Amino acid sequence: MKALIVYAHPEPQSFNNAMKDCAEKTLRSMGWEVEVSDLYAQGFKAVADGDDFKDRVDPAFLKYAAEQAHASADGAGFCDDVAAEIEKLKSADLLIFQFPMWWFGFPAILKGWVDRVFAAGTIYGGDIGMFSEGLFRGKRALVSFTSGATKQTYSGVGLYGRADVTLWPIENGVLNFAGFSVLPHFQAEAPAKLDDAGRKAILENWASYLRSIDDHTPLEFHDLGDFDQSKAWTLRAGIKGRTVGQDGVGE
Numbered sequence: 548m549k550a551l552i553v554y555a556h557p558e559p560q561s562f563n564n565a566m567k568d569c570a571e572k573t574l575r576s577m578g579w580e581v582e583v584s585d586l587y588a589q590g591f592k593a594v595a596d597g598d599d600f601k602d603r604v605d606p607a608f609l610k611y612a613a614e615q616a617h618a619s620a621d622g623a624g625f626c627d628d629v630a631a632e633i634e635k636l637k638s639a640d641l642l643i644f645q646f647p648m649w650w651f652g653f654p655a656i657l658k659g660w661v662d663r664v665f666a667a668g669t670i671y672g673g674d675i676g677m678f679s680e681g682l683f684r685g686k687r688a689l690v691s692f693t694s695g696a697t698k699q700t701y702s703g704v705g706l707y708g709r710a711d712v713t714l715w716p717i718e719n720g721v722l723n724f725a726g727f728s729v730l731p732h733f734q735a736e737a738p739a740k741l742d743d744a745g746r747k748a749i750l751e752n753w754a755s756y757l758r759s760i761d762d763h764t765p766l767e768f769h770d771l772g773d774f775d776q777s778k779a780w781t782l783r784a785g786i787k788g789r790t791v792g793q794d795g796v797g798e
């Protein structure tokens with residue numbers, strides 16, 4: 548089994564780095580092959596632009612997804628850093644995003660990785676499928692993040708609101724969209740406010756989470772078939788929404 552950890556933190560002595568090292572060590576001890584994309588260390592380009600393609604279908608007007616599809620379809624190709632990350636992603640059985648929560652989402656460099664690597668025509672779109680019929684069905688992914696705020700603050704009565712609501716764009720919009728089974732997120736809460744023993748306890752919990760990775764039930768998402776394409780992809784009549792973002796009843 549092969550894991551890809553996509554890690555985004557600018558400081559090599561950060562707690563996120565410790566989380567990344569902990570995951571790598573734990574998974575290796577379980578016999579996994581582990582690859583790490585250390586985005587800051589790689590100097591990964593965060594912005595999607597025309598330089599991402601070796602050849603342009605329309606050099607005069609950049610339609611990014613169309614160029615992605617072109618680069619996918621006829622072997623025209625992606626620039627080298629994107630091509631390398633796509634290969635890592637496609638060969639992974641488990642994808643882990645490791646990052647500090649910044650402004651209720653990814654650091655920009657990790658958002659840029661998704662923009663550039665989850666490419667139309669290669670990862671989704673056309674005949675590839677999406678959501679429950681997506682490319683990565685049967686593979687697992689999870690979000691591991693650190694936060695400045697505690698889990699109580701990220702709760703239904705907390706100032707920041709529920710963490711699963713905050714993570715919906717990533718867990719549904721990126722991972723479930725591409726077909727992954729999404730395992731429950733791991734939140735390392737407020738490591739900067741803890742003492743060393745508290746931080747070590749988080750690392751132990753993270754290692755323990757990974758050691759029992761096969762015991763975690765994936766998050767529930769609707770099958771693509773629950774939605775009616777002819778009605779703008781809304782829930783079919785009588786189907787009751789049961790996810791964070793889909794809580795109505797189809798008409």
Ligand SMILES: Cc1cc2nc3c(=O)[nH]c(=O)nc-3n(C[C@H](O)[C@H](O)[C@H](O)COP(=O)(O)OP(=O)(O)OC[C@H]3O[C@@H](n4cnc5c(N)ncnc54)[C@H](O)[C@@H]3O)c2cc1C
Binds near residue numbers: 558
């Ligand atoms: C732009 C920006 C936006 C933000 N937005 C949000 C937001 O929307 N929501 C929110 O909740 N927070 C937010 N924050 C806060 C941010 O999420 C936290 O500061 C971050 O998650 C803390 O993780 P870190 O890895 O940076 O911690 P660090 O500060 O790097 O580490 C904390 C401590 O752990 C120590 N440490 C490192 N390695 C180990 C080890 N192996 N064992 C024990 N200790 C170790 C470090 O020395 C340090 O003392 C934001 C911060 C920024 C800069």
